[in-house]
Structures are given as structure tokens and as C-alpha cells.
Amino acid sequence: MEAQMTLNTETQKSSAKRLEEKVAVITGGARGIGAATAKLFAENGAHVVIADVLDDLGASVAESIGGRYIHCDVSKESDVESAINLAVSWKGHIDIMFNNAGIPDNEGRSISTLDMNRVNRVLSINLYGTIHGIKHAARAMIKAQKGGSIICTSSAAATMGGFASHSYTMSKAAMAGVMRSAACELGVHLIRVNCISPHGVPSEMLISAYRTFNKVDITPEKLSEYIGNKASLLKGRGAAIEDVAHAALFLASDESGFITGHNLSVDGGYTSSNSSMSFIYQDPK
Template identity: 35%
Template sequence: MSTEGRFAGKVALITGGANGIGAATAARFAAGGADVVVADFDEAAAQKTASAVGGRAVRCDVTSRADVEAAVAAAAEPTGRLDILVTCAGIIRDNLLHKMTDDDWESVIATHLRGTFLAAQVAQGHMVSQRSGTMVLVSSTSALGNRGQANYSAAKAGIQGLAKTLSIELGPFGITVNCVAPGFIVSQMTEATAARMGVSMEQFVEAVAEQTPVRRVGQPDDVAGVIEFLCSHDASYVSGQVIYVRGGP
């Protein structure tokens, strides 16, 4: 079944949309006919991604309420609508608990958890008014716990709880809210992790693939495909779910 035009007339805002999962998702929405708005702290990267998919770009620090409000307003400005929100913005500051600084903790919590909260809170104003909309919040398998990621794991687990709560609160207004929780996905984050471990990206990928049931690592488009489904009419009766995209159970 063709997915061409499945998002025609829809406005989609992607935070952290300049690279990785966000950029892959932007490409899929644009191919489906959506008016795609790429919001990212790195404005130049956002502009590059938006240009590649025929979308729009806006600089946004998701920890700033003013920035988030401006990004949502910019996305909705042409039509007054906001139909899709995907929250991909994130950073890592990995360390063992006894070495983790206050800034390591607070910056990760602020970017992932506060940033997701702000985006959802501001976006829901438009969606409630129009009595329709879809949100997909990006979590991680690290929500289940991962050594050296107390901050990241706590933030990602919080996002899952946020999604389930929002699905209850916003469902009566025709809004669905779900989570995707990726496992190992080739990205700037995983490249940074490999460098920190003192191994090449090729070695890192090979080691992870050997432990993954499908015997390969994930690519951004693997996650984008799930997000695309959750934002489509085909998933209109799916809400409050966490879907792990990890190449196995």
C-alpha cells in the first residue's frame, strides 16, 4: 500500500530534527506530503536538513520555554495548525554515579525531560483547540537501566511515564501520544561513545551487532519508520504505548 500523500495538509514539528533520527523522520514526513518544521539548537544543521527535504527550519533550545513557544508558533503560523510533534532533542553526559557532576545530571534532565515536557505542553494548546493531533516522544532502551547513564536513564524513563500520562489526559481531545525507545542506533551520539571508549566506530558496531538478535545495528531510518506509522491514520487507535526498536526483545 502506497504511503504517498499520507501526511498531505499536515504540519509536523520535529525537535532535535537536524540529524540522526530526527532528520530521517523529517524526510519521511516530507515524502508523505507534510509541511515539515525542523527545530534544532544547531540552526545551520537545521537549515541544511530542512532544505534537503523541502521543509522549514527554526533554531530552538528545548530547555528554553521562550524558544519552544517560538518554534511551535512558527510551525503553526502558516495554517494555524500543528498536527504532529516528534521530540528527538537530546544530549549525553555519561559517567558513573560517583563521578557524575551536578551539571552532568541537570543538563541531561533539562534537555531530555524538561525539553520534552515543554514541547508537549506548548504543542497541546494547538492540538486541543483543533481536537486532533499526534505526539511521538523519543525515549531509549536505556530507560530500563544502563551502566554509566544514571542521568540519561532517568530522563528516558521519565519520558515514558510522561507519554502514558499525556495519552490519558489528551486522548479525549483526539490526540494520541506514544513513545519509541531505540536501542543502538548509528548516530553522532554513538560515535561519541565509541571515541570515549577508545575504540573505532567499526569495532563498536561489530561488537553490538554480535549481541543483537537480528545481527545488525540500527539506523536512524529504522526508528523513523516506526514514528511514521505512529503518526499515521493506521495508528489512530494506538496511544500510550512504548515501542522498543532494538532488533530484538
């Protein structure tokens, strides 16, 4: 028993700072999932560069965690390259790239009347912005020869249809394909590439979409409660942005060192199972 207690203590000590001295860049890090992840990474010992277009919010978060902030429109490749260069000039290398920036398309047009200008706008940020991040993070990681973890925020819309607009859905589905392709190439450099696909997480983006499509003003707490009751196998357990942050922490850390090319769903099981079948496992009345 004493030996076991000693082992548990040592394990706790070793895992207390799961990203000790690692250097991370987080796009879309000024608020929501990105900000929650930036704070969690910093708590676990990482040096964090926040890249966003929300300058006041981003600078405030960066200051609060002892990080750095840079204005970054991910649709512009040079902006993304500059964010990664900042991390390298600050700490000498980059270990983690979290391609989290994204926008919704709340217009919800039929495929037969799709506005291609809006489609291109969504793709320029959600898809091309992610490609920019993978490209320039990979360059820096290969040069440093230290390996690394590249994470992309996808969506349950990449797995199941009907969750979002056509443009948003295609951007997230294409992102998952790029992730797998990049993982195949970069594995030889010990660079892991993975996606996180949230569903029902009450971010600013989802709240905005819910208000647009459902014509109902809803708080994050109420939306989380609804998801917990209606769109999760974990009944009564709603989603939180911190759930995605913890998933990102796992994929960024050495604990996921043998995981690459993977799309990690953070959705309460919704996209992989049918909760209507749960009656099979209930005791007869």
C-alpha cells in the first residue's frame, strides 16, 4: 500500500505540469474555446501565443497568462506565419499549434441558392486558415527536429449532416481530410496531427447560430442544459467549453504521443451512438 501511495504521488507530481516549457500558438484564442484552452495550457506550464483579430480581448488574455498576443487574420497566410515566427523568436521553437479560429455561416441557404461569396469567406478562414497553420507550424517543427502536436478544431458537422450550413459543413469536413493527409506525411518527423470535433458546446459561435436559426434568445447555461437532456448519451451532463480545452490539452501533451490522424469527438456520444436504443438496457418494469 505504501509503495502504491508513493507511485501515485510521483505520478501526480509528474503530471502536474503536463506541458512544462512547451510553446504553443492558438488561433482564435481571444475568447471561448481558444481562451479557455490558452489558460489551461498556461496552467500546465506552456508558453502561449494568442493569435486573433479581437485585439483587446486577445491582449488581455495573453497578459493574464504571461503569454504573447499578435493580431492574426488566419485567412492571410502571412499573418499565420508571423504568429508562428513570434513563438519561435520568443522561445526558440514551437511544440503545439492549435488551429482553432473559425467562423459560422448563419445564413443557412439551400444548396440551390448558395451564395458562393459567403462560401469562399467561410472556407478562407475555417479551411485555408487551418492549412496555413499546419503548413507553417510543420516547417518550424521540422526545422527544430523536436516533433510536435498540431490540433485543429473541426466539428460534429464533419461527421454527420444536418448540423450546420452547407458552407460550414464542407469547411469542417475538408479540414478532417487535410488533417489525415498531413498526419500521413508528418509522422516521419514525429509531428502528430489531430482534430477535435465538438458538438453542443455553448461557444459564442453556437449561441449565435442557435439564436439565428431558432429565433430564441438563449444563455450558455440553458443551451448546455438542453444538450445534456436532448443531444447527449450522458443524460443531464451538458457540454462546456472546458471540455474541448481538456481534449486539446490531452492531444497537446505527451500522454497522446501515439495518437495521430485522429478525429476526437467531444459530443457526449451523440454522433457515434443512438440514445433512443437505451431502452434495451433498462430493467423491465
